[in-house]
Amino acid sequence: MNGRDETLRYHQEFYxxxxxxxxxxxxxxxxxxVLRALDQLPEGPVTVYDLGAGVGRHTLPIAAAVPEGSRVIGVDFLPLANEKLLQNAAEAGVEVEAVQAxxxxxxxPAETADLVVGISALEHVSNLEAFEDLLRRMQDGTKPGGLHCLEVFxxxxxxxxxxxxxxALVEFPLTGEELDDVINRLYASWTRIxxxxxTGTVEEARNGEPYKLMGSNLRLLARKP
Incomplete structure (x- = not known):
């Protein structure tokens, strides 16, 4: 089993x-x-993307907090996650969009997002080049003055x-030095709020054998110039 298959298996079973x-x-x-990021949003309707939204851990609180007329889009690869996201939103009485991708x-879309959230999700790509490319696409899709709220392990x-x-059986072994290099280059002109x-620990199991997944994390809230 490779890292990609393991990530999909784990989340499918977990959800x-x-x-x-x-x-x-x-x-x-x-x-x-994420909750503090909401306090930094402008008044009036906003557009928010939650990348790796899962079943709505952040998507739903965001949707409950933003003004009427806002768009909150949850993006996840797993059909099950998207299905449960919409179910949970309906039960909570909030409106969200679910995109499978x-x-x-x-x-x-270029310069449309007031806030892009990526919590424990952006590192689940195939390599360092793909990670940097994802961040660039996120930046291109963010309005001037828009926010990124990130947690990367x-x-x-x-x-x-x-x-x-x-x-760790993950897509690629992102190191602290690699992460610092990418963040410092791509967010050089952004205001780091x-x-x-x-550090973080998650108790998991593979083939019936429990283990702990451990690592360090960077939490970043930054504003586009």
Whole structure:
């Protein structure tokens, strides 16, 4: 199994077993960075893209917060995620759009987005070149003065329950040095409203064997000039 297949398998199974807002899972609450990004939006209707939206962990709180007449578009590769996103939105009484697309190919219409959200999703492409290309397409699709709210994991590894450390089975092994180089070049002219580093752990299982996926992350909220 390659990293791409593993990512799809994991999310397909996870969304099949767990509900939005379920305590004890990473679907329980939205990222606080996303909520703070909403405070930076202009008054009036806005257009927001949530890339790697899944079942609506961030898409739904965004839709509930933006003014009437706004567009909130969730983009995900998995049909199951898109289906559950629309179901969850209907149950919550908010309006969202669901787009099934591979982030490696998805292109935002030029200068249409007031906010682009990418939380634990942008690193799920095939290589470093594809990662940089995705960020460029996101920037091209963002209005002047628009925002990017990103959380990107890097230097990822896995720990077996026995304590054995092994390389993470992911699409490509993004390193901190590579991420810094791309961010510093592409966002050189942007205003960095927030920029923080941290670590994260997710308990997962493969072939019935539990393990922990661990790594560092960059959380960035930036405004386009």
């Amino acid at each position: 099949s077993r767990h509900a939005l807002d379920e305590p004890g899972t990473w679907l329980h609450k939205p990222s606080k960075l 591979d982030l490696e190919e998805f292109k935002l 890097y230097d990822r590894y896995e720990i077996e329950m026995t304590g054995v450390v092994r390389p 927030e920029e923080k580093r941290g």
